[in-house]
Amino acid sequence: MADAPSGRSLVVDAVTHRYPSGSLAVEDINLDIKGGEIIALLGPSGCGKTTLLRIIAGFIAQTQGRIIIGDDIVDMLPPNRRSVGIVFQNYALFPHLSISENVAYGLAARGIDKATRQREAQRLLDLVQLPAMAERLPRQLSGGQQQRVALARALAIKPSILLLDEPFAALDKNLRLDMQIEVKRLQRVSGITTLIVTHDQEEALSMADRVAVLSHGNLEQFGTPSDVYDRPQTLFVNTFVGSTNRMPGVVVSADRTAAKIRLDAGTEIIARPVGGALSEGGRVTVCIRPEHLQFVGDETGFAGVVGMSLPLGATVVHEVTTADGSGVKVSQARIGETRALENGAAVRLAPLAPSLANAFPATL
Amino acid sequence: MGAAPASRDVTSYGMGLAAPLALFFLLFFVAPLLQLFWLSLHNDTAGLHWGLGQYLHFLTDPFSLGVLGSTLLLGAEVTAVCLVLGFPIAWLYQRVGPKLQTIIILIVLLPLLTSVVVRTFAWIVILGRQGIINAALQSLGIIDTPLKLLYTQFGVVIALAQVQMPLMTLPLITALGRIDSNLDDASCSLGAGSWRTFFRIVLPLSLPGVIAGCTLTYAAAITAFITQSLVGGGQMLFMPMYLYQQASTLQNWPFAAAISIIFLLAVLAVVSVFTTLGRLSRGHGGA
Numbered sequence: 295m296a297d298a299p300s301g302r303s304l305v306v307d308a309v310t311h312r313y314p315s316g317s318l319a320v321e322d323i324n325l326d327i328k329g330g331e332i333i334a335l336l337g338p339s340g341c342g343k344t345t346l347l348r349i350i351a352g353f354i355a356q357t358q359g360r361i362i363i364g365d366d367i368v369d370m371l372p373p374n375r376r377s378v379g380i381v382f383q384n385y386a387l388f389p390h391l392s393i394s395e396n397v398a399y400g401l402a403a404r405g406i407d408k409a410t411r412q413r414e415a416q417r418l419l420d421l422v423q424l425p426a427m428a429e430r431l432p433r434q435l436s437g438g439q440q441q442r443v444a445l446a447r448a449l450a451i452k453p454s455i456l457l458l459d460e461p462f463a464a465l466d467k468n469l470r471l472d473m474q475i476e477v478k479r480l481q482r483v484s485g486i487t488t489l490i491v492t493h494d495q496e497e498a499l500s501m502a503d504r505v506a507v508l509s510h511g512n513l514e515q516f517g518t519p520s521d522v523y524d525r526p527q528t529l530f531v532n533t534f535v536g537s538t539n540r541m542p543g544v545v546v547s548a549d550r551t552a553a554k555i556r557l558d559a560g561t562e563i564i565a566r567p568v569g570g571a572l573s574e575g576g577r578v579t580v581c582i583r584p585e586h587l588q589f590v591g592d593e594t595g596f597a598g599v600v601g602m603s604l605p606l607g608a609t610v611v612h613e614v615t616t617a618d619g620s621g622v623k624v625s626q627a628r629i630g631e632t633r634a635l636e637n638g639a640a641v642r643l644a645p646l647a648p649s650l651a652n653a654f655p656a657t658l
Numbered sequence: 659m660g661a662a663p664a665s666r667d668v669t670s671y672g673m674g675l676a677a678p679l680a681l682f683f684l685l686f687f688v689a690p691l692l693q694l695f696w697l698s699l700h701n702d703t704a705g706l707h708w709g710l711g712q713y714l715h716f717l718t719d720p721f722s723l724g725v726l727g728s729t730l731l732l733g734a735e736v737t738a739v740c741l742v743l744g745f746p747i748a749w750l751y752q753r754v755g756p757k758l759q760t761i762i763i764l765i766v767l768l769p770l771l772t773s774v775v776v777r778t779f780a781w782i783v784i785l786g787r788q789g790i791i792n793a794a795l796q797s798l799g800i801i802d803t804p805l806k807l808l809y810t811q812f813g814v815v816i817a818l819a820q821v822q823m824p825l826m827t828l829p830l831i832t833a834l835g836r837i838d839s840n841l842d843d844a845s846c847s848l849g850a851g852s853w854r855t856f857f858r859i860v861l862p863l864s865l866p867g868v869i870a871g872c873t874l875t876y877a878a879a880i881t882a883f884i885t886q887s888l889v890g891g892g893q894m895l896f897m898p899m900y901l902y903q904q905a906s907t908l909q910n911w912p913f914a915a916a917i918s919i920i921f922l923l924a925v926l927a928v929v930s931v932f933t934t935l936g937r938l939s940r941g942h943g944g945a
Contacts, residue, residue: 351843351847352847353843353846372846373843373846373847374846374847374848374849374850374851375849376847377849378847379847379848380843380844380847382840382843382844384838384840386838386840386841386843386844387844388841388844388845388858388859389863390862390863399845399848399850399858400848400849400850403845403848403849403850403851403854404849447844447848448847448848450848451848451849
């Protein structure tokens, strides 16, 4: 696919969409996506990510803002003239057309002759590793195969942008991993700018060059997977991406880079203030990921009592009840023989490093 | 009718449960039909001589064949009008909000809420020489003398189409509702305009509904005795009236029975053509 147009850029410029009822679907979304990037739109259901995808595709006309593909403002173009390929969550293959007719559908709409269409369809089916399925009907294929066909069909029109709407949600876990690798491989080969809508954080982190986290129609953070995971900018991002322990506390002292927090659980820790300086005496929520907590032998950290221990394969998760009665999860890598922690054992916990504890001003 | 899905459940209920209805059908449907057939095999009204004379008479008589032909043609015209007018309504129904949907359903079902006789008389009032249409056209100065609308093929087709419209629209609404709306979006995003989407995606996928609707409308239109005879008047003769005249007025029961059997077979033939067309269009690439 050396002749494929290498991905065009996509700019979502201050896009706001209001439902006819007046409620906001998405508010002031700004995304600057470079050609050839894979972007994940990550958020819980109802956060507006699918609305945003449909705005980019042209199925919904946004109330305000612009969509710019390459150098073109496409707001006035209907979906069939935007050159945007879409893979739908349920694949939306045409059930009455054969696999090769499905793949060639977009080419037929462009008036390309039958021989070229068939050749191109076969080339794409080879690309998605379904060379022998051309004459079958969609219902004769498995879920994963249908998805490959949907992908081939979207790629057949050589779109400027590829949009994937929850593409792996209907697949079982092993197949999902295969398809994620497959999509990433195809994206690398074609160099097409790709946007994946997902509620699955692992999928977003593993597949995307950059992740846009949405909540309630607002863009919470737009950054690389490690930005989003290690340096979350909002409490929402910290709790939605990866798992985290939320521990309430009060600011003892703070400057721009570090804050001393007295946790309700009964100790003082150093945490990284997020979202501006914290005021002394103000209430905060400290987020520490389970894998960033460790058991300590000395008197540092906070005390707790071990409740349940869940061996999850590569890691073991312990549930610890702290002095103020809240539960904290601690995740340990399983290296060699696991050290059994008995139910009811008294332990002390501390973050691995101060930079791994994030302090957010507590919202009301 | 329509081809059963390959994965039809085979339930394990005892066949005995079907016995009451089977018995009912046997007594009131199969038995009279057999009697009718038996009757049609007599050459004379007294029922003394056996033979195929009645059938030979019908099939060699240009007048009888003409009646059969015009009846089948009438069915085709009514079905075509219902399909052309009903499809947009069904299509619209799937694309409007719930409030408008209720209104559309009400409009579609409204004809069923009045008796066929009342609706037919209403059409006589509308289509008559001094009827609403002629009065309106005349007062607008578009025509000088009233148009002949009543007692014409046109009048019968229009009246029947209105009466049978729900039979077309309801299956179409169901069929269109089964089509995943993502398919529209998928087609559009692949570069197809609305006409291509309609002819390549929506129409083929709604074919089961089209066939069900056409079959119902057709069967109902050609057997609509009351509307045919009241709006058609004396000059136009269709099979149901022909049958009635032979049986009731002329007391020629064997010939009436033969007409019935021929009519039945003709309808069955048309219906099976519909069904076969449907199966062919869906079955390409193996079902």
